[in-house]
Amino acid sequence: MIYGIIMAGGKGERFWPLSREERPKQLLRITSDRTMLQETIDRVLSLIPLDRIRIVTGENLRKPILDTIGYLSDLNLITEPFGKSTCMTIGLAATHLFRDDPEAVMVVLSCDHIIKPQDALIEILKTGTAVASHADFLITIGITPTRAETGYGYIEFGEQYNFPGATPVHHIKGFKEKPDRITAQQYYYDRRHLWNSGMFIWSARSILSALRMYQPQMAKLLDDYATKIGTDEELNCRRYCFEQCEKVSIDIAILERAENALVIRGDIMWDDIGSWRALERLGTLDRDNNLIQGSVVAVDTYETTIYNDSDGIIATLGLSDLVVVRSGDIVMVAHKTRADEIALVLDRLRKDDERRKFL
Numbered sequence: 101m102i103y104g105i106i107m108a109g110g111k112g113e114r115f116w117p118l119s120r121e122e123r124p125k126q127l128l129r130i131t132s133d134r135t136m137l138q139e140t141i142d143r144v145l146s147l148i149p150l151d152r153i154r155i156v157t158g159e160n161l162r163k164p165i166l167d168t169i170g171y172l173s174d175l176n177l178i179t180e181p182f183g184k185s186t187c188m189t190i191g192l193a194a195t196h197l198f199r200d201d202p203e204a205v206m207v208v209l210s211c212d213h214i215i216k217p218q219d220a221l222i223e224i225l226k227t228g229t230a231v232a233s234h235a236d237f238l239i240t241i242g243i244t245p246t247r248a249e250t251g252y253g254y255i256e257f258g259e260q261y262n263f264p265g266a267t268p269v270h271h272i273k274g275f276k277e278k279p280d281r282i283t284a285q286q287y288y289y290d291r292r293h294l295w296n297s298g299m300f301i302w303s304a305r306s307i308l309s310a311l312r313m314y315q316p317q318m319a320k321l322l323d324d325y326a327t328k329i330g331t332d333e334e335l336n337c338r339r340y341c342f343e344q345c346e347k348v349s350i351d352i353a354i355l356e357r358a359e360n361a362l363v364i365r366g367d368i369m370w371d372d373i374g375s376w377r378a379l380e381r382l383g384t385l386d387r388d389n390n391l392i393q394g395s396v397v398a399v400d401t402y403e404t405t406i407y408n409d410s411d412g413i414i415a416t417l418g419l420s421d422l423v424v425v426r427s428g429d430i431v432m433v434a435h436k437t438r439a440d441e442i443a444l445v446l447d448r449l450r451k452d453d454e455r456r457k458f459l
Contacts, residue, residue, distance in 0.1 A: 104148040108157040108211040114375035117430035187353040198304040208300040228301035239301040242294025248284040253296040
């Protein structure tokens with residue numbers, strides 16, 4: 101059967117101060133009247149029923165998620181004691197699925213993406229799950245670039261894999277790190293590179309086999325953990341696994357080394373809502389190229405993102421190229437070129453006992 105695995109850990113620090121430790125990005129209504137986690141769940145319900153959706157998230161977010169999204173239950177959650185990047189997240193989910201269903205096929209999604217149209221995504225997932233159900237492949241979804249983007253990793257695709265699906269499937273020639281501006285332009289124009297979306301499709305059996313080949317220490321930890329699932333030792337063993345395993349992404353740990361990797365080319369509108377700057381690409385700009393949400397008066401202000409979710413007002417005069425956010429008792433102002441570095445501010449707050457309450 102097909103299962104949806106939604107990675108919903110992390111703190112969404114680059115959306116501070118709207119995103120806080122007890123109200124992370126995945127539980128915010130940033131792009132619609134639904135939380136980003138709800139949008140991700142709803143996106144795949146026509147293919148994967150709710151009882152086969154698993155959300156992998158931090159143990160500290162169990163209650164906030166269940167309180168915010170009333171139709172979820174503990175059945176839908178797999179919790180991590182703390183974050184150890186995507187390889188361990190996916191390995192943990194695969195271990196649980198394989199124990200319950202050795203033929204399980206996993207559709208792995210992130211909870212902070214915008215994807216349209218939904219029907220096109222479902223067709224991509226149908227093709228990918230059909231391939232993964234019949235052959236030992238590790239499949240990632242690549243997005244046809246719409247601009248020369250330096251903030252994403254890229255996948256260079258090779259010859260087409262012969263499969264009678266509605267969406268093209270290709271062998272992978274290589275993974276590329278986030279490029280500089282000139283290289284990103286080359287990738288955009290050569291039409292041989294795709295954005296690495298961080299969405300994956302494979303069987304639980306295939307990814308666990310790949311873990312044993314490329315990450316044997318992590319695989320051994322998870323194999324031991326599998327014997328403790330459902331016992332009184334499960335939580336302690338899970339914590340031990342996370343304490344002992346390497347912090348590494350699934351791309352670096354496995355996909356960049358695997359010989360059985362494929363990519364499905366997705367001609368869809370996709371965006372990673374990673375920071376305040378991403379909202380510019382999704383919202384409606386005013387005549388001065390400002391993105392404004394909430395109660396704002398902007399005078400002689402240009403190419404600035406202003407977000408106000410408080411009862412008060414934000415007034416600006418003579419500004420340009422900034423991000424200005426007011427949320428509760430916090431006002432944050434950053435230059436656009438530094439907006440992805442908000443963690444520097446949060447690190448400073450963590451060192452100040454009196455100001456840790458603002459995290």
